[in-house]
Amino acid sequence: ETGVTQTPRHLVMGMTNKKSLKCEQHLGHNAMYWYKQSAKKPLELMFVYSLEERVENNSVPSRFSPECPNSSHLFLHLHTLQPEDSALYLCASSRRTDTQYFGPGTRLTVL
Amino acid sequence: GQQVMQIPQYQHVQEGEDFTTYCNSSTTLSNIQWYKQRPGGHPVFLIQLVKSGEVKKQKRLTFQFGEAKKNSSLHITATQTTDVGTYFCAALNTGFQKLVFGTGTRLLVSP
Numbered sequence: 001e002t003g004v005t006q007t008p009r010h011l012v013m014g015m016t017n018k019k020s021l022k023c024e025q026h027l028g029h030n031a032m033y034w035y036k037q038s039a040k041k042p043l044e045l046m047f048v049y050s051l052e053e054r055v056e057n058n059s060v061p062s063r064f065s066p067e068c069p070n071s072s073h074l075f076l077h078l079h080t081l082q083p084e085d086s087a088l089y090l091c092a093s094s095r096r097t098d099t100q101y102f103g104p105g106t107r108l109t110v111l
Numbered sequence: 112g113q114q115v116m117q118i119p120q121y122q123h124v125q126e127g128e129d130f131t132t133y134c135n136s137s138t139t140l141s142n143i144q145w146y147k148q149r150p151g152g153h154p155v156f157l158i159q160l161v162k163s164g165e166v167k168k169q170k171r172l173t174f175q176f177g178e179a180k181k182n183s184s185l186h187i188t189a190t191q192t193t194d195v196g197t198y199f200c201a202a203l204n205t206g207f208q209k210l211v212f213g214t215g216t217r218l219l220v221s222p
Contacts, residue, residue: 033209042199045210099144100156100201101156102153102154102155103153104152105153
């Protein structure tokens with residue numbers, strides 16, 4: 001499946017680093033999402049963008065900063081993360097309330 | 112907020128045995144979706160149920176939506192090793208165009 005791509009697939013960063021995760025969808029969808037998936041918790045919705053406007057920020061710490069420059073691209077900027085932020089970060093897209101299509105995820109490790 | 116619980120959290124079966132996971136919501140759902148996530152993979156959409164009491168089948172998988180639209184189930188007949196993974200139900204929150212994912216049921220199938 002190449003409908004939703006994410007880069008990088010793996011990322012190791014120190015707590016003082018700044019990095020960005022990228023998501024791109026080629027499905028013509030108008031909504032994009034960031035999820036966090038860790039071993040101890042189910043899928044946690046972080047942000048929702050609809051038509052390039054952020055419509056949901058699920059009490060996410062400010063060290064995570066999303067950006068949606070257009071309907072096909074979504075970024076998650078990371079800075080001064082904590083070890084407990086280590087997780088699989090999944091991007092998804094959909095047509096409004098339709099099925100969500102997930103990218104392969106970025107496995108993030110914070111040292 | 113809306114919560115979606117799944118039971119069991121984990122089940123280990125012998126190949127050929129049946130398997131069922133249950134999804135329960137505290138509120139009436141407009142629809143429910145099911146996703147499967149293989150180990151090391153990302154969630155992949157399986158099916159959507161909309162009508163009260165609806166039953167849908169995909170080969171050995173049977174999906175059911177409760178009459179009160181507060182619960183759903185996924186039943187796998189004669190499991191195979193390829194069924195291994197985590198199965199998530201997800202309820203649509205139409206107000207915010209987002210899915211609320213259940214806690215997931217991890218299935219392990221031994222040959």
